[in-house]
Each structure stands twice: as structure tokens, then as C-alpha cells.
Amino acid sequence: MLTAITRAVSPAIVRCELSFIDRQPIDLGRAREQHQAYEALLAKLGARVLSLPPEPDLPDSMFVEDPAIVLDEIAIILPLGTESRRPEATSLTQELSKYRKLAHVQLPGTLEGGDVLRIGRKVFVGLTKRSNAEGIRQLEEILRPHGYEVIPVSVKGCLHLKSAVTWIADNTLLANRAWFDTKPFAAYDWIDVDPAEPHAANALALGGTIIFPASFPKTRGRIGSLGLRVTTLDISELQKAESGLTCSSLLFES
Numbered sequence: 001m002l003t004a005i006t007r008a009v010s011p012a013i014v015r016c017e018l019s020f021i022d023r024q025p026i027d028l029g030r031a032r033e034q035h036q037a038y039e040a041l042l043a044k045l046g047a048r049v050l051s052l053p054p055e056p057d058l059p060d061s062m063f064v065e066d067p068a069i070v071l072d073e074i075a076i077i078l079p080l081g082t083e084s085r086r087p088e089a090t091s092l093t094q095e096l097s098k099y100r101k102l103a104h105v106q107l108p109g110t111l112e113g114g115d116v117l118r119i120g121r122k123v124f125v126g127l128t129k130r131s132n133a134e135g136i137r138q139l140e141e142i143l144r145p146h147g148y149e150v151i152p153v154s155v156k157g158c159l160h161l162k163s164a165v166t167w168i169a170d171n172t173l174l175a176n177r178a179w180f181d182t183k184p185f186a187a188y189d190w191i192d193v194d195p196a197e198p199h200a201a202n203a204l205a206l207g208g209t210i211i212f213p214a215s216f217p218k219t220r221g222r223i224g225s226l227g228l229r230v231t232t233l234d235i236s237e238l239q240k241a242e243s244g245l246t247c248s249s250l251l252f253e254s
């Protein structure tokens, strides 16, 4: 069945890493409520949600997508590009070992799951401040025997590849094309974010529904006009921690 690993919001989230947005005060109670609503929506859409306890000393630890990649065949544990976030992998590794054989990318390679966009057997990986060429090289070595093609993508102007582009349906990607090299994606169709909403490219497609941030109504209209089913979620407090929707869960079949 579809399983979603999540983690409760850390009380330390107010000290989270920020790269491309300015710091604003975060209301911890509201952040927790919004994350619980996210977990409830995943469950409503059919996922078994395994919510891990909070990590009081790890501000960004609710972003469980970043320290690991989970595929049908294997899970890969990643050295995050931000040193302060590297301890997040420890408890996730224990949890994932119940479901998958594990492989590890090793330093000096760095890689974050937010930079990894898998579409079928293609694994697009953003080359960013968080994910380097050596990390991508090691991932390629790990995944080649399993029949995956790893494709590096240059990214500029945002945190992760999936801040700039996500898969939403069939052959269609939602994107802010100003932020990455689109050449590796020549075979796909695009929905462009509304120019007034540059951060709106991170959507989470799950079971035929697209979960989308309530704060980007213009782009939501563009997605909805294609006849796709969209459910909006208020993640405004979490967005102050540079959160999208994909980064708060690890989704896999178990």
C-alpha cells in the first residue's frame, strides 16, 4: 500500500535554514496545525501515514524528503548539502531499513531529495548549492544496475530542482522555467506558473489529485483549467521555512 513517512514539526523550526527567502517569525502552533492537516489529507487520499516523533534539536527535520530517496527496489540515504541538517538522516535510516535495502551516497558527494524528480525510470537531479556533481555521480552508480537513468539539471534562483519543477499528470510538468535548464525535459508538456507566483511550481500529485498551496491561486487556476483535480492546502506558516508540499513526506509502496 502507499506509505507516507512524515515527521512532526520541530520546536526549533524557528531557526530553520533559509536560502532564497527572508526570515519571518514562525508561529509554531500554526505550523503544527498546517502539518497535521497535510498528514490528514495524505491519509484521506489513501496513504498510510507513519508520523515520526519530532526532533527537538533539528530545525528542518520535518522535511523528510531531503535525507533519502525511496524507489521500489532500494532506498538511498543522502549526505545533505547543509552540514547542520546531516543528523536528520539517522532516525530516517532506521525507519527505512524496515522497508528497503539501503545504499548510501558518501561525502564529498552531497545530495538532497528535494533535488530529485523521478518520472518513471528517469531520475532528474538538480545541480544546486545543496546537491553536487559528485553526489549525482554516486547516485548514478547506485541506480544504473536497477535500470534508472540519472539526468543532471542545472538550477539557478531557488532552493531545489523541485522548487522549480514537479510532475503533475501524464506527460505534464508544472514549472517556473526561469529557474532551471529545460533542455533535459524536451519530451514533456508544460504548465507555467503564473508570473506573479514564482514559487508555485511545487505540487504533490497523489492518487489522481494534485495537492497545491492555497497561497498561489493564479497558478491553481491554470492547473484547474486543464481539468485536473486540485485540492488546496494552507501551508503559509511552513512556507516561511522555505517549505513546499513534496518536501514534507517520503512516499513509497510497501
Ligand code: GLY
Binding pocket: 016, 017, 018, 019, 060, 063, 159, 241, 242, 243
Ligand atoms: N528550510 C529548508 C531548507 O533550507 O533546507
